[in-house]
Amino acid sequence: xxxxxxxxxxxxxxxxxxxxxxxxxxxxxxxxxxxxxxxxxxxxxxxxxxxxxxxxxxxxxxxxxxxxxxxxxxxxxxxxxxxxxxxxxxxxxxxxxxxxxxxxxxxxxxxxxxxxxxxxxxxxxxxxxxxxxxxxxxxxxxxxxxxxx
Amino acid sequence: xxxxxxxxxxxxxxxxxxxxxxxxxxxxxxxxxxxxxxxxxxxxxxxxxxxxxxxxxxxxxxxxxxxxxxxxxxxxxxxxxxxxxxxxxxxxxxxxxxxxxxxxxxxxxxxxxxxxxxxxxxxxxxxxxxxxxxxxxxxxxxxxxxxxxxxxxxxxxxxxxxxxxxxxxxxxxxxxxxxxxx
Numbered sequence: 001x002x003x004x005x006x007x008x009x010x011x012x013x014x015x016x017x018x019x020x021x022x023x024x025x026x027x028x029x030x031x032x033x034x035x036x037x038x039x040x041x042x043x044x045x046x047x048x049x050x051x052x053x054x055x056x057x058x059x060x061x062x063x064x065x066x067x068x069x070x071x072x073x074x075x076x077x078x079x080x081x082x083x084x085x086x087x088x089x090x091x092x093x094x095x096x097x098x099x100x101x102x103x104x105x106x107x108x109x110x111x112x113x114x115x116x117x118x119x120x121x122x123x124x125x126x127x128x129x130x131x132x133x134x135x136x137x138x139x140x141x142x143x144x145x146x147x148x149x
Numbered sequence: 150x151x152x153x154x155x156x157x158x159x160x161x162x163x164x165x166x167x168x169x170x171x172x173x174x175x176x177x178x179x180x181x182x183x184x185x186x187x188x189x190x191x192x193x194x195x196x197x198x199x200x201x202x203x204x205x206x207x208x209x210x211x212x213x214x215x216x217x218x219x220x221x222x223x224x225x226x227x228x229x230x231x232x233x234x235x236x237x238x239x240x241x242x243x244x245x246x247x248x249x250x251x252x253x254x255x256x257x258x259x260x261x262x263x264x265x266x267x268x269x270x271x272x273x274x275x276x277x278x279x280x281x282x283x284x285x286x287x288x289x290x291x292x293x294x295x296x297x298x299x300x301x302x303x304x305x306x307x308x309x310x311x312x313x314x315x316x317x318x319x320x321x322x323x324x325x326x327x328x329x330x331x
């Protein structure tokens with residue numbers, strides 16, 4: 001039988017995240033799994049070529065990360081009650097970071113939403129979820145937001 | 150709390166060892182859910198324009214039309230019936246495959262889903278489309294499927310079945326990459 005003891009739950013801390021969390025919590029409770037909740041903050045390294053002092057970008061990213069860490073702590077406390085869950089914030093390309101973390105944590109599954117990039121970006125590069133689904137070594141549970149038609 | 154009572158599990162009947170089957174069993178037991186196991190038989194409608202052997206039958210039939218002014222008539226008969234004949238030979242072939250698949254499905258479900266509540270369904274048509282239809286029809290709460298789909302350039306252009314399902318499913322989709330089972 002396949003085991004589901006270690007779950008990585010990827011969130012963007014948007015409205016949809018509650019729904020994603022709900023499924024992660026349900027699975028965690030049923031299989032007594034540990035959950036690592038992750039938010040990947042963008043690096044913004046694509047802006048280093050612009051005439052912006054690199055320090056400015058680093059400071060800005062730093063502020064986003066510390067803000068996200070606070071939001072993450074609140075989110076986990078509120079939506080992962082009764083589950084062994086730990087929230088972390090990473091910096092980088094979302095799909096890559098999620099896959100790296102899943103490998104590092106020896107995750108048995110990834111739970112995530114399908115909303116990500118929009119419009120042209122989506123057509124050209126695919127969503128974060130698509131990349132994770134295609135490349136993940138462990139199974140991925142994707143949840144599409146109900147308001148998204 | 151999210152409640153999962155019915156799971157649609159898309160299988161490839163050719164795979165006797167599949168992590169998809171394993172995970173579907175695990176999830177069904179964990180959540181006390183029932184399974185609808187589905188296999189989609191491709192329609193082969195893309196071959197309708199090809200010259201299949203039935204074309205010769207039509208040709209023969211046209212030759213047998215009596216009368217001297219028959220040339221135009223013969224052409225007409227060929228044109229009229231060639232498409233029909235080819236379509237029906239393909240349909241017949243697909244029907245045969247479907248009947249065979251239904252039998253295989255029964256055996257598959259008995260063998261691989263013995264200790265959960267499960268029923269097997271064989272459908273015809275575009276797999277993603279058919280899986281999504283079934284999910285709606287069955288009011289399923291989750292889909293379990295493999296990520297293997299189209300290969301090579303087709304996959305690049307069209308995207309895999311799983312991709313389509315992930316993008317459009319009304320319920321969560323549990324995707325499993327084949328052959329990396331831990």
